[in-house]
Amino acid sequence: MARTGFYVWVTVLIALAHSTIGRELLDQTTCPPPGFDSAKPFDLLSYIDGPWYVQKQVPTTYTPENFLYCVRANYIPIAGAGDLSKGVYVNNYSNKDLVNGLAVTTSKAKGGFQLYGTVPNAAIPSQLQVGPYFGDNGVTTAVSTVSAKMSDTAANYWVVATDASPSDPNFSGYGWAIITTGPPTIKSGDGCRTGSPDGGLADVAQRGFWWFTRQQTPPADVLLALRAKSLELGLDLGVLQDVQQVGCDYTDAP
Ligand SMILES: *[C@@H]1O[C@H](CO)[C@@H](O)[C@H](O)[C@H]1NC(C)=O
Numbered sequence: 001m002a003r004t005g006f007y008v009w010v011t012v013l014i015a016l017a018h019s020t021i022g023r024e025l026l027d028q029t030t031c032p033p034p035g036f037d038s039a040k041p042f043d044l045l046s047y048i049d050g051p052w053y054v055q056k057q058v059p060t061t062y063t064p065e066n067f068l069y070c071v072r073a074n075y076i077p078i079a080g081a082g083d084l085s086k087g088v089y090v091n092n093y094s095n096k097d098l099v100n101g102l103a104v105t106t107s108k109a110k111g112g113f114q115l116y117g118t119v120p121n122a123a124i125p126s127q128l129q130v131g132p133y134f135g136d137n138g139v140t141t142a143v144s145t146v147s148a149k150m151s152d153t154a155a156n157y158w159v160v161a162t163d164a165s166p167s168d169p170n171f172s173g174y175g176w177a178i179i180t181t182g183p184p185t186i187k188s189g190d191g192c193r194t195g196s197p198d199g200g201l202a203d204v205a206q207r208g209f210w211w212f213t214r215q216q217t218p219p220a221d222v223l224l225a226l227r228a229k230s231l232e233l234g235l236d237l238g239v240l241q242d243v244q245q246v247g248c249d250y251t252d253a254p
């Protein structure tokens with residue numbers, strides 16, 4: 001009897017210790033995670049030198065769950081190739097309900113409502129703003145002015161991690177990137193997520209977390225690297241959903 005009682009106590013003590021440790025770990029999760037920042041150094045021209053294929057993302061107002069097919073983003077300098085002074089056209093693309101289903105895009109040239117990307121602070125090229133623009137279509141306006149006019153409606157677009165660094169002497173471009181709508185301020189799962197603490201529409205509108213790859217269907221190690229980096233950054237992976245890329249035909253995508 002005494003022996004059984006002893007084991008019961010040991011078990012209880014271990015359980016208590018575990019729950020205390022568990023609580024301490026949870027309490028350490030402050031959001032955003034300390035030091036959370038966008039990628040530095042960062043080469044925006046290299047970043048936009050080809051389309052990005054979305055492998056996973058949190059569903060948003062613009063890309064709800066039934067649009068998580070063939071999601072791609074392509075950024076084209078407004079002032080011409082290699083010139084970022086006027087920002088970029090943001091040409092998003094996705095299909096409704098199925099692979100190669102109804103195509104939706106933010107490219108005006110392809111019948112969509114054009115979105116723009118700008119860099120409010122040229123010293124921090126990994127922090128962009130993306131949104132509509134109600135001025136002169138951005139074409140004749142300097143980037144800072146576009147940002148000022150966009151600021152009411154634009155969303156933060158931070159490139160928070162990439163596979164390669166332009167400071168590496170062997171740098172030959174980016175293979176993957178993690179994007180968030182700024183710092184993830186809300187505790188979620190085992191980490192933090194973006195969005196609004198007010199909940200509701202504001203929350204959905206301000207959510208944003210994407211896994212981008214240069215390859216339409218990248219090998220498994222690329223996805224593992226995106227996963228490891230996202231965890232390291234303190235992001236909650238539970239909010240992500242898969243985007244279908246196999247079989248997507250991008251012939252008519254902007
Ligand atoms: C376009 O995609 C970017 C991320 O690639 C996102 O920030 C933006 O909200 C999207 N907008 C629309 C209208 O799809």
Ligand SMILES: *[C@@H]1O[C@H](CO)[C@@H](O)[C@H](O)[C@H]1NC(C)=O
Pocket residue numbers: 168169170
């Ligand atoms: C650059 O690439 C060369 C050849 O592949 C390699 O020997 C060298 O270690 C690389 N340097 C760095 C800094 O990665």
